[in-house]
Amino acid sequence: METGKLIDLLAREPTPVRAGWLRRRLAIALLVGGMGALLMMLAYLGIRPDLSQAARTPMFWVKLGLPVSLLAVALLATARLARPGVRLGRAGVAALVPVALIWMLGAVMLLEAGPGARVAMLLGATWKVCPFNIAMLSIPAFIAAFWVMKDMAPTRPRVAGAFAGLFAGTIGAAIYCLHCPEMAPPFLGTWYLLGMLIPTAIGALAGPRLLRW
Amino acid sequence: MGAREDQLKELLARALRGDGAAYHAFLDGLSGFLRAYLGRRLARLPDDVEDLVQETLLAVHNQRHTYDPSLPVTAWVHAIARYKLVDFLRRRSGREALNEPLPEEDDLMAASDEEAREARRDLDTLLAQLPDRHRLPIVLVKIEGRSVAETAKATGMSESAVKVGIHRGLKALAALIRK
Numbered sequence: 001m002e003t004g005k006l007i008d009l010l011a012r013e014p015t016p017v018r019a020g021w022l023r024r025r026l027a028i029a030l031l032v033g034g035m036g037a038l039l040m041m042l043a044y045l046g047i048r049p050d051l052s053q054a055a056r057t058p059m060f061w062v063k064l065g066l067p068v069s070l071l072a073v074a075l076l077a078t079a080r081l082a083r084p085g086v087r088l089g090r091a092g093v094a095a096l097v098p099v100a101l102i103w104m105l106g107a108v109m110l111l112e113a114g115p116g117a118r119v120a121m122l123l124g125a126t127w128k129v130c131p132f133n134i135a136m137l138s139i140p141a142f143i144a145a146f147w148v149m150k151d152m153a154p155t156r157p158r159v160a161g162a163f164a165g166l167f168a169g170t171i172g173a174a175i176y177c178l179h180c181p182e183m184a185p186p187f188l189g190t191w192y193l194l195g196m197l198i199p200t201a202i203g204a205l206a207g208p209r210l211l212r213w
Numbered sequence: 214m215g216a217r218e219d220q221l222k223e224l225l226a227r228a229l230r231g232d233g234a235a236y237h238a239f240l241d242g243l244s245g246f247l248r249a250y251l252g253r254r255l256a257r258l259p260d261d262v263e264d265l266v267q268e269t270l271l272a273v274h275n276q277r278h279t280y281d282p283s284l285p286v287t288a289w290v291h292a293i294a295r296y297k298l299v300d301f302l303r304r305r306s307g308r309e310a311l312n313e314p315l316p317e318e319d320d321l322m323a324a325s326d327e328e329a330r331e332a333r334r335d336l337d338t339l340l341a342q343l344p345d346r347h348r349l350p351i352v353l354v355k356i357e358g359r360s361v362a363e364t365a366k367a368t369g370m371s372e373s374a375v376k377v378g379i380h381r382g383l384k385a386l387a388a389l390i391r392k
Contacts, residue, residue, distance in 0.1 A: 001267075001332065001335060001336035001337045001340075002292045002329060002332065003244055003263060003267055003270070003329045003330065003332065004376070005238060005264055005338060006267050006270060006271070007240040007241055008237070009271065009351070009356055010236070010240060010270065010271070010355075010383075011228075011233050011234075011236040011237035011239075011240055012233055012355050012358060013233055013235045013354065013355070013361075013375065014228060014231055014232075014233055015231070015379075015380070016231035017228050017229045017277055017278045019282070020276075021278045022279070062309075070312060082279065083280070083281055084276070084279060084289050084291070084292035084296065085283075085284065085285075085288035085289040085290075085292035085293075085295045086281065086284065086288075094274045138237040148318060152276075152277075152279050153272070153276040153279045153293065155243045155292050155293075158306070163230075186329060212300075212391070213272065213276065213387070
C-alpha cells in the first residue's frame with residue numbers, strides 16, 4: 001500500500017476524539033482499584049476495631065498521608081508518562097518528599113525512644129505480613145492501572161510501568177491503613193514503603209513487556 | 214518552525230473533532246517531515262524509510278487520543294517517531310547492534326521530503342490477514358468509502374461493531390507490523 005493511500009484510509013471519516021479521555025480512565029482505575037482493595041480488606045483482613053478512636057489521633061492521618069501523598073505523585077507521573085512528548089519533570093523527585101518526611105519523623109522517634117524500645121518500634125507486631133498484605137491489596141489497582149496504560153502510548157515503558165505499579169501500591173497501602181494497627185513512623189517508613197515498592201518493582205519489570213505499542 | 218507548529222496544531226485540533234479534510238492535510242504534511250527525519254536517521258537503511266513512515270503514521274492515528282491540545286504537536290509527534298525508530302532498530306538489532314545514539318533534541322520539522330518511496334512491507338497483505346470483523350469494516354468504510362450504516366447492513370454487524378472493528382482493526386494492523 002502506498003503512503004498516500006494509507007493517509008486516505010486513515011483520514012476518511014475520522015472518529016472524533018473526546019477530550020479528557022485519560023482523566024476519565026484514571027478516575028475509573030482509582031475507583032475500581034480502591035473499591036477492589038476495600039472489598040479484599042473487608043473479606044480477608046477486617047477493619048481495625050478501634051478505628052474510630054485511632055482516627056482521632058494525628059498519627060493516623062500522618063500514616064494515611066504517606067500513601068495518599070504518594071498516590072497524588074503517582075497519578076501525576078502516570079498521566080505524564082502516558083503521553084508521548086511529555087516529560088516526567090519533577091514528578092519523579094516529588095515521590096521522594098513524603099518518604100524523606102516519614103524517615104525524618106521516624107529518625108526523631110527512634111532517637112527519642114530508649115534503646116530497648118527501638119527494635120519494637122521498627123518491627124511492630126506485624127512487620128512480617130505488612131508488605132505482603134499491601135501488595136495483595138494493590139492487585140485490583142495494578143490491573144486497572146495497566147488497563148489504562150495499555151491504551152496510552154508511554155515512550156518509557158519501564159518507568160511508566162513502575163509508576164503505574166506505585167499508583168497501585170499507594171492505593172493498597174491507603175486501604176490497608178484501615179486495618180493495620182501499627183502507628184510508629186519507623187514502621188511506616190520501612191514496611192509500608194516496602195509494601196508499596198513491591199508492585200512498583202513488578203510494574204517496572206512488566207512495563208517493557210506489556211506496554212509496547 | 215513556529216508557523217508549521219501552529220498550522221499542524223490547527224489541523225490536528227479540527228481533525229480530532231472529526232474533520233476528515235483537515236486530518237488528511239495534517240497527515241500529508243506530517244508524512245513529509247517524517248520521511249525527511251527518518252531518512253536522515255536511517256541513512257544506511259534507505260529501503261526501510263517508507264515502511265517506518267507508514268508505521269509512524271498508523272501509530273499517530275491509533276494514539277491520537279494521547280495528544281494533549283495544550284502542548285506542542287511537534288513534541289508529541291517527535292516522541293512517537295523517535296519511539297517507533299528505536300523500536301524498529303531494536304527489532305533488527307538481532308542482526309545489527311544499535312550503536313548510533315539518538316539525540317533527544319533533533320528537530321523533526323527541520324526539513325520535509327514529499328517524495329514517497331516504495332514501501333517494502335505491503336499493508337494490503339497485512340490487512341488481508343485480519344479477521345473479518347476487523348477487515349470488512351476497514352475495507353468497506355475506510356477504503357471503499359461506504360457509510361457505517363451501509364457497512365453494517367452489508368455485513369450484518371451492528372453500527373457500533375463496525376466502528377469498534379475499524380478502531381481495533383487498525384490497532385491489530387499496527388501489532389502485525391511489530392511482529
